[in-house]
Each structure stands twice: as C-alpha cells, then as structure tokens.
Amino acid sequence: MKLFGTAFFRSDNEDIEAAYTNGVLAMQAGEYNQADRHLRQAAKGGHVSALFNLGLLHGACDVSPMDPDFAIDCLYKAADAGHPKAKELRLGFLEPADRGSYGTVNLVHNASQMDPESGLNYMVMLNACRLIEVLCRQYSATDQVIAYELDGASYSDYPMVHRYIERTGVPADFYRNGLDSLESGCPADEITDVLNQFSIALKGAGFAEKTVIYARCTIVGHLIRSSRHGSRSKPLLGKEEFIG
Missing domain, CATH: 1.25.40 (Serine Threonine Protein Phosphatase 5, Tetratricopeptide repeat)
Incomplete structure (x- = not known):
C-alpha cells in the first residue's frame, strides 16, 4: 500500500x-x-x-x-x-483539546458558526467532548459537573432525555440536588457555564431544540463514560436514534 x-x-x-x-x-x-x-x-x-x-x-x-x-x-x-487534513486537525484542534488549552471561547464561537443544514460538525463535537473531559479532570470537577448536568436533565419534559439518564447508569442518589451543589465561580460552575454557552450558541445558529439537547447530552455522556461511572454507562447513541 x-x-x-x-x-x-x-x-x-x-x-x-x-x-x-x-x-x-x-x-x-x-x-x-x-x-x-x-x-x-x-x-x-x-x-x-x-x-x-x-x-x-x-x-x-x-x-x-x-x-x-x-x-x-x-x-x-x-x-x-x-x-493532510487529519494532520491539520491534530495540530489545530485535537492536541490543544487534549492539553486543555483549546479556549472555551473558541469552542463556543465554533458552535455558533455551525450550519444546521449540514448537521453537527464533527470537529466541534469531538473538541467539545474531549475538552470538557480534560478540563473536568484537570480541575477535579468531574463528579460535580455530572451531578449538575444529570439533575438538570431529570427535570426535562422529553422522554428521550430520561432514557438517556437511564443509559448513563448513574444512580439518582448521586446526582439528586446537583443543581444546587455548585459554588459560584468554582471550576465545575465555570465548566457548566461553558456547556450553557455552547447550547445557547447552537440555538443561535438555528439548530432545533432536540438537536441542542442531544449535543449537550452527548458531551456529558462522554464525560460520564470516561469517568469512574463509565463501567455502568451504555454506549452513546447517534443523533437519529437518540431523538427517535
């Protein structure tokens, strides 16, 4: 070859x-x-x-x-x-995300530039998954972010979100009251704020609400699978199967 x-x-x-x-x-x-x-x-x-x-x-x-x-x-x-394209992506996106040095402002900006007609951009989604994982690990914020996100998700009116929570395998006792557990300005609070900004950017770009929810659940789902809870978590679903 x-x-x-x-x-x-x-x-x-x-x-x-x-x-x-x-x-x-x-x-x-x-x-x-x-x-x-x-x-x-x-x-x-x-x-x-x-x-x-x-x-x-x-x-x-x-x-x-x-x-x-x-x-x-x-x-x-x-x-x-x-x-050649993979080399370009490694230098510009993958390695900075792995180091935790890819700016969250850049991540949110890139999300705002995605075109709904083209679907979720592969590099933006991969960057988001890896960067959030790395930042949580660097600042020992993984459990707090997971608890916050799953507690928030538990109030959703969408059955697809509750099915997602079940697939994570994280027990309700772990994330109950997670929304109220973060101190303002702590690392976990800052990271969940990035997720909020990411979702707002997708909405501003014109993505449907269910797609915005899917993207956030996928990022958090990846975080869960990379954490100590990962052994109980089922594989992540693609967008069409997730939304159903």
Missing part, C-alpha cells in the same frame, strides 16, 4: 479498497451504520482514508452507537500516517 500525495489514500489490496469505496457510497446514501462496518473493515487493512472517514462519521454523530474516543483515535492514526 502507498500513501499518495496530498488529499487521499488508495490501497493496493482490491478487497480493502472495495470496502473503503463501499463505505463512502454508504455514507453518501445516508446508510451510516453500514458505512461504519465497511470503513472499519478497510481501516483494519490499513486504509488511511477509511480511518479519517471513521473520525468524521462518529464525530458528526451520524452512526449509532457513536464513540468520540474512537473517532479521535482514528483521526490521530490518520494524521500519523500522513493524511
């Missing part, structure tokens, strides 16, 4: 290349779970563009279950293999 020049990769193995092609065609047809299966097959065979497209597919929340960590890992691997 060889990596070619700038924009793409082609495998010398016909089966691997066919799997990649089938994956791309499935993506174009909106058959995202089928695309995921084909692209995973191609990626196992070392297809760099398949890795990149898996990052896009999961990051954009099109496939169910979706996995932000898997998406980010695919993009890192594609970058390591020389994929």
Whole structure:
C-alpha cells in the first residue's frame, strides 16, 4: 500500500479498497451504520482514508452507537500516517483539546458558526467532548459537573432525555440536588457555564431544540463514560436514534 500525495489514500489490496469505496457510497446514501462496518473493515487493512472517514462519521454523530474516543483515535492514526487534513486537525484542534488549552471561547464561537443544514460538525463535537473531559479532570470537577448536568436533565419534559439518564447508569442518589451543589465561580460552575454557552450558541445558529439537547447530552455522556461511572454507562447513541 502507498500513501499518495496530498488529499487521499488508495490501497493496493482490491478487497480493502472495495470496502473503503463501499463505505463512502454508504455514507453518501445516508446508510451510516453500514458505512461504519465497511470503513472499519478497510481501516483494519490499513486504509488511511477509511480511518479519517471513521473520525468524521462518529464525530458528526451520524452512526449509532457513536464513540468520540474512537473517532479521535482514528483521526490521530490518520494524521500519523500522513493524511493532510487529519494532520491539520491534530495540530489545530485535537492536541490543544487534549492539553486543555483549546479556549472555551473558541469552542463556543465554533458552535455558533455551525450550519444546521449540514448537521453537527464533527470537529466541534469531538473538541467539545474531549475538552470538557480534560478540563473536568484537570480541575477535579468531574463528579460535580455530572451531578449538575444529570439533575438538570431529570427535570426535562422529553422522554428521550430520561432514557438517556437511564443509559448513563448513574444512580439518582448521586446526582439528586446537583443543581444546587455548585459554588459560584468554582471550576465545575465555570465548566457548566461553558456547556450553557455552547447550547445557547447552537440555538443561535438555528439548530432545533432536540438537536441542542442531544449535543449537550452527548458531551456529558462522554464525560460520564470516561469517568469512574463509565463501567455502568451504555454506549452513546447517534443523533437519529437518540431523538427517535
């Protein structure tokens, strides 16, 4: 196999290349779970563009279950293999988020620039998932943020949100009264404020309310799965299955 020049990769193995092609065609047809299966097959065979497209597919929340960590890992691997766009994303987005140095102002601004007709942007969602996770870990705020978010979610009128809470596996005793537990200005308070601003930015960009809720639940759901509660949490759902 060889990596070619700038924009793409082609495998010398016909089966691997066919799997990649089938994956791309499935993506174009909106058959995202089928695309995921084909692209995973191609990626196992070392297809760099398949890795990149898996990052896009999961990051954009099109496939169910979706996995932000898997998406980010695919993009890192594609970058390591020389994929030009993946290299650009690693330097500009992924590595800063992993360090916790990607500014929350930038994150909120990027959310405000998303186009509802194009759906949730894969890089904005992946950045949000990883950055919130890292900030919570750096400031020992994970449990407080989870309790705040799940307590708030428990007041939702949407059945999809209550199904989400059940899938997290976090017991109600843990998050009860979480909305009232944060001191003003503490790290957890600042992080939940970023989530509030992120949601407001999506609404301002024209996203439907259910999509805004889904995005926030996905970010928090990823935080839960990366925390000590993760062993009880079920995989995250893609947008269509989450909303139902």
